[in-house]
Amino acid sequence: MPDYGQIQVGAGTLDARLVLGLAFILFLLGAVGVLIRRNPIVILVCIELMLNAANLTLITFAAQLHNLEGQLFALMVMTVAAAEAVVGLAILVDIFRVRDLDDVDELSELKG
Amino acid sequence: MLQAVALALLLLPAGGALVLAVTALSIPRAAVRLIGPGVVWLGFVATLILFADSLQNSTPHDFTYWTWIKSGSFTLPASLLVDRLSVFMCLVVTGVGGLIVTYAVGYMDHEGDASYARFFCYMDLFIFSMLLLVLAGNFVFLIMGWAMVGLSSYLLIGFYYWRYSAVIAARKAFVMNVIGDVGLILATFAIFAQYGQTTFAGVFAALPKSDGFWLEVIGFLLLVGAIAKSAQIPLHTWLPDAMEGPTPVSALIHAATMVTAGVYLIGRMHPIFDVAVWSHGAAALIGTVTALVAATIAIVQTDIKRVLAYSTMSQIGYMFLAVGIGAYGPGFFHLLSHAFFKALLFLGAGNVIHAMNDDQDMRRYGGLWGQMRTSSICFLAGSLSLAGIIPFVGFFSKDLVLGDTFSKPGAFPQALWVVGLVTAVLTAFYTGRMWWMAFWGSPSKERPVEHPHEAPPVMLVPVVILAVLTTVGGLLQVNALVPDGWALVSRFLSPVVGVVGWPPSPYDLPVTLGTLALAVLLFLAAYNFYGRPVWRPWSAAVPWLQRLLERKYYFDDLYDALFVRTMDGAASGGDKLLEEPVIEGLPTDVGIAARAGAGELSLTQSGYFRTYMLVFVGGAVTALVLILLVRATS
Numbered sequence: 188m189p190d191y192g193q194i195q196v197g198a199g200t201l202d203a204r205l206v207l208g209l210a211f212i213l214f215l216l217g218a219v220g221v222l223i224r225r226n227p228i229v230i231l232v233c234i235e236l237m238l239n240a241a242n243l244t245l246i247t248f249a250a251q252l253h254n255l256e257g258q259l260f261a262l263m264v265m266t267v268a269a270a271e272a273v274v275g276l277a278i279l280v281d282i283f284r285v286r287d288l289d290d291v292d293e294l295s296e297l298k299g
Numbered sequence: 300m301l302q303a304v305a306l307a308l309l310l311l312p313a314g315g316a317l318v319l320a321v322t323a324l325s326i327p328r329a330a331v332r333l334i335g336p337g338v339v340w341l342g343f344v345a346t347l348i349l350f351a352d353s354l355q356n357s358t359p360h361d362f363t364y365w366t367w368i369k370s371g372s373f374t375l376p377a378s379l380l381v382d383r384l385s386v387f388m389c390l391v392v393t394g395v396g397g398l399i400v401t402y403a404v405g406y407m408d409h410e411g412d413a414s415y416a417r418f419f420c421y422m423d424l425f426i427f428s429m430l431l432l433v434l435a436g437n438f439v440f441l442i443m444g445w446a447m448v449g450l451s452s453y454l455l456i457g458f459y460y461w462r463y464s465a466v467i468a469a470r471k472a473f474v475m476n477v478i479g480d481v482g483l484i485l486a487t488f489a490i491f492a493q494y495g496q497t498t499f500a501g502v503f504a505a506l507p508k509s510d511g512f513w514l515e516v517i518g519f520l521l522l523v524g525a526i527a528k529s530a531q532i533p534l535h536t537w538l539p540d541a542m543e544g545p546t547p548v549s550a551l552i553h554a555a556t557m558v559t560a561g562v563y564l565i566g567r568m569h570p571i572f573d574v575a576v577w578s579h580g581a582a583a584l585i586g587t588v589t590a591l592v593a594a595t596i597a598i599v600q601t602d603i604k605r606v607l608a609y610s611t612m613s614q615i616g617y618m619f620l621a622v623g624i625g626a627y628g629p630g631f632f633h634l635l636s637h638a639f640f641k642a643l644l645f646l647g648a649g650n651v652i653h654a655m656n657d658d659q660d661m662r663r664y665g666g667l668w669g670q671m672r673t674s675s676i677c678f679l680a681g682s683l684s685l686a687g688i689i690p691f692v693g694f695f696s697k698d699l700v701l702g703d704t705f706s707k708p709g710a711f712p713q714a715l716w717v718v719g720l721v722t723a724v725l726t727a728f729y730t731g732r733m734w735w736m737a738f739w740g741s742p743s744k745e746r747p748v749e750h751p752h753e754a755p756p757v758m759l760v761p762v763v764i765l766a767v768l769t770t771v772g773g774l775l776q777v778n779a780l781v782p783d784g785w786a787l788v789s790r791f792l793s794p795v796v797g798v799v800g801w802p803p804s805p806y807d808l809p810v811t812l813g814t815l816a817l818a819v820l821l822f823l824a825a826y827n828f829y830g831r832p833v834w835r836p837w838s839a840a841v842p843w844l845q846r847l848l849e850r851k852y853y854f855d856d857l858y859d860a861l862f863v864r865t866m867d868g869a870a871s872g873g874d875k876l877l878e879e880p881v882i883e884g885l886p887t888d889v890g891i892a893a894r895a896g897a898g899e900l901s902l903t904q905s906g907y908f909r910t911y912m913l914v915f916v917g918g919a920v921t922a923l924v925l926i927l928l929v930r931a932t933s
């Protein structure tokens with residue numbers, strides 16, 4: 188069993204595998220949610236879930252490797268996530284103005 | 300002062316052409332009548348100023364206005380050369396040209412307003428191009444003028460652009476002229492490569508004293524340019540077809556001025572030709588052969604303008620003979636004389652054609668003597684001059700050329716003289732044929748107009764002026780008849796082109812009188828065949844000869860078979876082998892493939908969000924698995 192190392196959390200330490208496992212589960216939830224859910228709001232939430240899972244991995248490795256670039260990048264991802272949420276919601280609001288929408292599959296006018 | 304006059308002379312017709320080109324659709328007819336001939340006459344006044352100066356002193360003026368191109372060792376000044384030769388040519392171009400353009404005011408009157416302005420625009424453009432050609436002080440300007448007269452000739456031959464034959468004739472003339480342009484341009488390249496100069500003065504100063512390979516090459520290429528422009532064999536077939544243009548065009552471009560540019564070129568380049576003896580001799584030989592061949596063809600032509608076209612080729616052949624043996628002064632005197640009487644003949648023919656509702660077939664004329672007396676008298680003066688009958692100018696100039704050929708020592712000039720004599724006799728015969736057929740006898744039963752009207756004054760006055768010039772012009776140079784008599788043209792030009800370098804022969808006078816007698820005889824003999832109510836064509840007895848002449852020695856058929864049909868065959872072969880499958884097929888096939896591919900690919904664009912997501916996630920997972928596999932195996 189290879190040593191995946193401990194990370195410093197507050198005064199104590201934590202096995203990195205636990206945190207990375209949590210991130211993996213979060214990401215899987217998000218991905219599956221995007222794939223199978225039809226409600227546009229839920230899809231957006233799932234996307235946020237995936238982004239946060241990625242963030243969690245980033246800061247885990249940052250702590251493990253004592254490298255601040257990971258934390259910096261997590262901040263960056265949060266900014267992008269906020270912007271993405273704004274844009275996504277704005278699009279949804281515009282669509283809702285035109286018509287009622289509870290299934291993204293209804294938005295298939297651009298099919299080839 | 301003179302520098303400005305020379306520039307004004309050049310720019311006046313250019314300005315006239317530009318104004319007419321810009322305003323052609325809206326300008327009133329009266330303004331066209333003023334501008335069209337007006338700029339030419341102003342140019343004539345400017346030429347007279349230059350002429351007055353050149354009478355005083357014989358040194359050439361080399362007016363450099365600015366340096367046009369300066370690149371390394373290559374310098375090209377924008378320069379005009381005003382010497383006695385160019386002033387002489389300008390006098391012909393603007394003087395005879397002015398008369399003809401004035402005549403055209405009446406002749407073209409039945410055209411619509413836009414066509415009327417277009418015609419005078421082209422005419423002024425031609426005058427400008429021709430002046431640029433003769434005033435050029437360097438080879439580049441010479442080429443520009445040379446090509447632009449070809450262009451204006453093309454535009455004017457194809458003036459009736461709705462007539463198929465006119466368009467074909469224009470294209471033919473242009474293509475054959477371009478052959479000459481290429482010759483001239485290659486000659487210029489060779490000259491620049493050999494002597495590193497572009498101005499006439501510079502090149503002539505750098506010429507070697509003895510003949511050499513490159514000098515002969517240059518002479519030959521210049522000769523190609525000259526024979527194409529002057530319609531000499533073998534590049535002559537465009538001139539008869541060029542008669543598709545309006546008659547004033549035939550008079551100005553295809554008789555009086557442009558087609559004599561080849562003679563001018565040889566005269567201008569005489570320092571080269573004086574050394575390059577083989578090219579020089581070739582010029583004389585080509586001229587003589589053309590004179591004879593064209594004269595024989597003229598005997599069987601029935602279109603009055605075509606007879607005149609072949610006679611033009613024939614007369615230019617005489618000029619080539621003269622400048623080819625080194626008798627430049629007589630050659631240019633014949634050029635002047637020919638400009639007078641050939642312009643007269645064309646304009647006289649124009650009056651007749653006008654009166655005959657544009658019918659040009661002489662067989663349907665007859666009996667015009669009594670009905671169009673003034674035009675007939677003028678045409679008779681021109682005909683007698685063409686036939687070389689005293690006292691008209693053609694007698695003095697042609698017999699001077701023949702006399703100088705006769706008296707030049709050597710077997711070659713003697714042989715040329717014999718051919719020239721035969722041609723002179725034939726000329727008298729076909730001229731007589733034309734005259735008796737068209738003007739004498741009783742009106743043909745098929746004549747399109749019963750009672751033809753004499754031309755209006757604007758068309759009659761230029762004809763009468765030219766007739767007077769034709770009648771008295773011989774007094775300029777009488778040494779064909781009086782060996783010690785004055786020779787104003789030769790003396791005027793001698794500072795530029797030199798004098799005839801051999802003494803006249805004591806037999807000159809008897810030979811001249813003999814030629815004259817033969818000419819008179821043949822002119823009258825033609826009456827016997829063509830002056831009677833019922834023609835008795837001599838050629839009925841020798842049908843094969845008549846067919847040979849009517850087919851113009853099969854030159855057109857030969858060129859058709861050799862070049863036109865070969866090129867057509869190559870073009871249609873290329874069309875089948877290359878154009879259709881490759882050049883045309885390739886883009887089409889690419890398009891078809893792209894459309895088919897797009898049709899298949901567009902099925903993947905289902906429009907469903909989840910499909911896209913699935914593909915995206917699937918792709919990411921695949922990429923991940925691949926990376927892991929690669930890392931595991933390495």
